[in-house]
Amino acid sequence: MVPRPPMLQRRFLSTATNHRRRWPVKQVTKANFSEALDQIKNHLGDSDFVAVSLQKTGSFSSPWHRVLPIDTADTAYFKAKYAAERFQVLQFAVCPFSIRASKVIAHPYNFHLFPRDELKIGMPSYSFSCQSSYLTSMAREGFDFNACIYNGISYLSRAQESASKDRIGNPVPSKYVIQSSSALSVADAVFVERIKSRVRHWRNAFKDTSTRAEEALIKSLRKLILGSEEYGSRPCLSIDVCSERQVQLALEMLRDFSDDLVPLLIPTKGGETQAVRVVLTSSKEDKETFERELQNLEDEQNKRVRGFREVIDLISTSQKPVVAHNSLNDFAFIYSKFLSSLPSSMDEFRCSVRLVFPHILDVSHLMKEIGLMKKVTNLPAAISYLKRRFFAPIDMEISHQDDASESKIHGHDVLRISELFAKLCSILKIAPVIDEDENGHLPSVLEDYTNIFNPCSTSSQDHTIDEDVSVWTDNRRKVDSKDLVFLWGFRGGMSARTLKKLLHDSHDVFSEEFDVRLLDKSCAVVAFWNPGLSESFLEAMDSGGISCESLREMISEGLRVATYQTYRRACRLGVLEADLADSLEKALGDADSLSEAHSKESSEIDWDSDLMINLDDL
């Protein structure tokens, strides 16, 4: 989340303390992770929804890296991807909740994460970027960086886990589906006979001695001769194998002894099997106990390897609707840290995310549905706005006891999201209950709001929603991306107004209606309201401003132009330099070889008279 202006925060806190005591959020680190995992599993099962919110080390490095009103779904995704691949998540708040009448029953958890290389395999992350302003604002909120770095929970993404499977090297219980094997060759037959007699011999030896008392010396001698080892408290025998074929043969042979022998596969560092270890159990019950032990061991191991991702997997398998704020950014992070590397297009991303999280609800999208505001980007402002406009009282009931020793208040946003969601449902008259009969399907009204990642929905008009947000004067208009061009290389420090005037005098195309906005200090975007004029202008620029003295002069001073396609290419290639001008320049240089023909999709853009760029930031 964007560090919110202190004024808003202060206001929210004061109203919060008026109405209720401070909400306790369970803080989870390495030390209490196992315990929290069990709890959250139950809570997830009992709840209808789960809210998530992420605290990152940064989000955009330059003003134009933000999602701007000129961004299409595609370019917004590329920007989110760029951020997700660079920055790190330090806190991940998860809150399973249900709504009953006007009450939210919530179970908030805040997980502290750190991408420590627990298994010494160079994962999950070689390095990550931090924006000092983000760290500073976390520090202001009293965040304990030491606790996070020393005791944060690590993780591996699904892709990383499968890539590193072979490097972890623990014994795996054989889960071979034994195929009806083809005819045995002579060598195979010899191999099978040899190990069969060895196993039988070894097994019998133990069966016999178990009844007889023996001297220690003889016992150990016998062990030596039989090649017996111990696996925990149980005796075992290793059978060396040199191929997967032999593994299969050995397992097949061992089926004859399946009432008390359990085979384990010992992997090499390279992922192949180097031996089959046979463990002897004393009885059928003992065998079951042993198999259970193995299962627990595997679970433990998974917990160690997957770390925090277990929580993501739990949310995913629960198939509960996930409620978020700014879902595009958050899910880009979730995808890249816990699932796999981000795909190269928005569509692919949308599809892959849907497979893992079938229902994602975005409160900022729902906010737009009630007919307002694109501008309120932070949660407290949204809540206080709703409070002033609508009557939708919501009670929060938190399951955790307020732990007096825990002064930490991190992860509150996730509760704000739950509260906001409940309010919005009540205002929009959506029944926020999962119907049992529809076996876990969402009410169809809510279904309509799921998995919308578009940065700027097209269905709203503007209001003055908050006194602290600047007043909008003009109406928004739609503009086709074809009619947008990017300009840079003009004199530094020029205002949009001056630039517009300069352009107006420079060429015929500017005698028609057009608009100019600065995107950062070096680059402006021009919207032509009459279709086709952008092409004429591009031609004029290409020709070096022939027959147009003042345009020629501007070109000679370094004026450059690019189309929306170039902008899209810059975003897609991830050349997000500090200055937009530099990125466009690079993307232009890269243009020749790549045909951009395929990108024929929603190119309508809402043109805001007031692009979300605050020139004071620049």
Next chain:
Amino acid sequence: MKKQWLVRALSETLTLASTTTSSFTRSLCSSTSSSSSSSSSSSFALKNVTKSNFESALSNLRRLVRDADFVSIDLEMTGVTSAPWRDSFEFDRFDIRYLKVKDSAEKFAVVQFGVCPFRWDSSKQSFIAHPHNFYIFPRQEIPVGGPSYEFLCQTTSIDFLAKYQFDFNQCIHEGISYLSRGQQDEALRHLQMRYEDDLSELYLREARDTALVRIADVLFTERMKNRISEWREGLLQSGNSGSKFQESTNDFSQQFQTIFFKMRPALLLNGFTSHQLRLIQLVTVKHFENLVYIRVKGESSSVQQLIVYTESNNDRGLLMKEVKDGLRKEEEMKIEAAVGFRHVIDLLSSEQKLIVGHNCFLDIAHIYSKFLGSLPSTAEEYVSSVHKYFPYIIDTKVLLNANDVLRAMMKKGSTSLSKAFAFLCPEIASSVKGSRLGLKPHVNVEVQVDDMRSSNWNSGAKHEAGYDAFMTGCVFAQVCSHLGFNFKLHPPFTNLTHDEKLQKHINLLYLSWINSDIIDLRTGKQTAESSYNSLKFRYPKIVFSNICLIWGFPSKLKAREIRECISKVFGPSSVSSIYHLDETAVFVQFSKEEYVSVFLELKETLERNNDPISVLHPLSKLLEGGNTRAASYEFYKEICSSSISKVLFADQAESIGIKWKTKLLGENEMASFRNSTDESESGKMNSVIDDLSCSHFLVDETLDSPYPAEAQVSK
């Protein structure tokens, strides 16, 4: 591949052997070491400096540095290499090594800065050291414009710092921020530009744009108009104005308070919302010519909204100028205050003291990029400008390796800082009694922190910048003495920098410890003194022009297989070495320079033809998958100078946007040659291909098993 942990991970092993375990618990060091150390050693923490005590520490440090004979430094950073292939390799040429250091210094942040001035006290016949440990953090204190402050963290480095109990909270919450000289100039320029703007534009722009829409706004505006004009009338009827005004309602006087602003009567506005204030501003501008609406910083840095009465247009202009100058002054002071930790660096530079570091090339690069300006693109430029700021730098690691006597004494021991310290200063290093393997120290060192002094101090923790700086200084003092510098006879003062014995080591730094490249800061040249180079086992001599870079090949291919593959075509002794950059890229060093271009051309031909013959070619194993790319060594430089850092080399190459599969040598000549043939008939083009394949043929003649395809290709 070697894993680098921290700044000097190359050189420093993490030996715990001779140091006390008490030094590990950093925060508790004063309490624990007092219990574990011998009675003669005293323990007090070194001087930790954060935001809160920076001012006082700085003024003390000014005195200490001025009096010092030398100052040792050490830095802790958030990382060293931004990608595994950015690590230091044997195969790195001089210029590439600089590019790697540059990348590291630009991307990572410095979180701790150790400064330890050493002064010779002739009355005590001992050095006095003052270890300082500064926590620094690149907090953005003033809006400079441009991108936000951002830095990279290498996960292993952060974890390493955590292992040594680094206090991240202290650093982020309390760290001292800084501006480089470049940033300060930029900020001042920015300020200048802003104040050159028309002032009225600055203040009144918003008001003009606002239009009244809501009925409530209109009413409010009307009321305010009356109030303000009432107040103005009151002022004009001099004398009894004050009393009349006070008759107003209580509420009114709370919201409007009459004060004097710059010798003029003014209304201080309280308790309005920002929307209301905007409306008031609008009213003032529209209806009252001699009233000026301004915003100023009041006490306690809150913004005050004022309506000021001016007597004339002239007076109004005067007031505006006063306000403007005031604001500007304030901004300038803010910028001055934001310089922060850089004052320490400026101090070291202006005092022209001898700076002592241990394997400190990267440290100096960090200092340059954080406190001076952006790093130049070549080592030569960089070095000459460093030399201007810090004319005397000495590296204890260079010193230790340069001196045969010392090297012999240290046997084959490593020259890591902690090893050297334990060896040269055993009394300080092991305050716990035990076997004294090291030398008897020739020079005494006392430590002073604030008012506490000790001749047997050991309360630091390894990998804490302040303590590392202290260790470096101690090592330096002992080495000087071993080199024959007698502090007792010749008090050092300025002598050190001009001493004959030190002179030949001064301003020499390891550009890379791995391949013992030493750079001379005075000339920017690589020194080729054999004494520096004899230490390490060397690979067969590296000839950069014989090297070809290959990446993107099938991931299962190992160096041995690549060698086999190439040897089948060029002959068994054609490949002199193969070196993995990472799992996606290798350097292949050929025995002859011409093989590089022949290999690249052959690869290109094979891929262009893509016929059955190419498929059967021995190289096809290497080209499998169609993503194998190759280029000469020069391309490596291009990759290293990119600001992007992908973890895998192949991804990196892709991200900088290459579109070719093979980058031929001398592409310019090739290109012009091709262009000329393009215009002529295709027969000539064929002859080019013939030429290429002929050259392969020649090569293949030296092979024991020439492959049959060759003859057909050349047809």
